[in-house]
Each structure stands twice: as C-alpha cells, then as structure tokens.
Amino acid sequence: MFGKLSVAVLGLMCSSAYAESIDQPALKAGDNWVYTVTVETGQQGFSRKEELVTVERVDSNDVLISTRQNGSNQPPIEAMMGRDWSRSRDINGKQEVVNRPFEFPLVQDKKWTVDYTEQHPNRLHTSETFHNDYVVTGWEDIQVPAGTFRAMKIEAQGQWTAVVAPTALVGAQALATPGAVTTVAQAQHTASRTASGSLYKAFWYVPAEKRFVKSIEEYYSSKGIRSERYTMELNSAKVS
Incomplete structure (x- = not known):
C-alpha cells in the first residue's frame, strides 16, 4: 500500500513540476x-x-549575441536581442519588437500578439504588415540531434499583407520599312494592389537549455502554397 501511495505521490509531483510556469532564463x-x-x-x-550562437555580453535589458557558421574562421554576425529572446529593429524610424517567441513567465494557454506595419520596406512594396498570435500549448517530448527533451511548446498562427507598388514597364520595338527603321516606344502600367498570405511558427523551449531546442517558421503565399520554411534543431549546448 505504501509503495503504491509513494508512486502516486511521485507522479503528482512530476505532473506539478511540468505544470509550473517557466521564468525568463538567466x-x-x-x-x-x-x-x-x-x-x-x-x-x-x-x-x-x-x-x-553565443552570448557575448549581458546587460540589464539586452544581450549581445554572435552567430557564425560552426567551424568557420569568418567574423561572426553580432546583434542585440532582448533577454527574453525577443528581437527589435527600426520600423518607420522607431525601434519595435518584430519577433517575440517567448513571453515569460511561460505557462500553458498563455497568449500574446506581435504585429507591426512597415512603410516602404523595399522597392516592390509600399508597405508590409505582419500579425502573429502566439499561444503556449503545453509540455511535449521532442527529439533532436542533441537528444530527447521534455519541452514547453509555443505555436503562432499569423498573416502577412503587402501593398504592391504600382509599376511602369517601358519597352521599345524597331519596325523596319523600305529605306527606314522606326522605333516605337510602348508603356505598360500596373496599378497598386494588395497581396496577403499566412504564416506558422513553433518553438520547443527547454528551461535547462535556456533556449529552444527546435524551431520551425513557415510562410505561405496568397494561394496557400508554402514559399519558405526555416528549421533549427539543437546539436549541442554549453550553458552555465
């Protein structure tokens, strides 16, 4: 009887441990x-x-992260990030968060949103808008090259919208006639239009590793066809 009770209590303790919230990593x-x-x-x-990926410096609010191809002698790319692994950049002259995969403390069913609109991001688009709805879906076992982990999974569903800038295509055609060559100019104008699509993200966060052990980001065209997928899987980690 005592043995069965001990097993039951241990099971409750394990379930409780996995149900606890996860604080921001140190x-x-x-x-x-x-x-x-x-x-x-x-x-x-x-x-x-x-x-x-290496932590170079830790400030009160931010961390300096360097990224380089493993084994390469080339200088790394260094970037500032939030201590919660969020990323900000200039949007219309103001620093805004453009990516926040984690909002600590993490607890099951927690939700948050990241959205922004950027004016004239490139020569093809007048504006681009990204909207992401995140939710903590709960604990899940995940296997990556570094091993098998019990991870807190976060998913995001979102949309992107782009206002395509109007274009003017100018061409020329040479017409040959007896004794002369005439060049005829042609112009074709394309009006501004709006395009949209969807995106999906998933992150498997392990507290002991201070970061995700796997991430997936997918982007879909206006026709629902996947145009890009980015996957990261942990090979090894050294954290103190």
Missing part, C-alpha cells in the same frame, strides 16, 4: 548553442548548415 556570457539550420525555398530550394 543568460550568461559564454552560453552557446550549436544548431542545424535548414532552409527550404519553394519546391526545390534547399540548404543546410551548422550555426554557433
């Missing part, structure tokens, strides 16, 4: 992670590499 300089990064573009574009 990142330290030198913490690093090696990921296999797979990029799929369209139906045929495919590339894979290993990336080393």
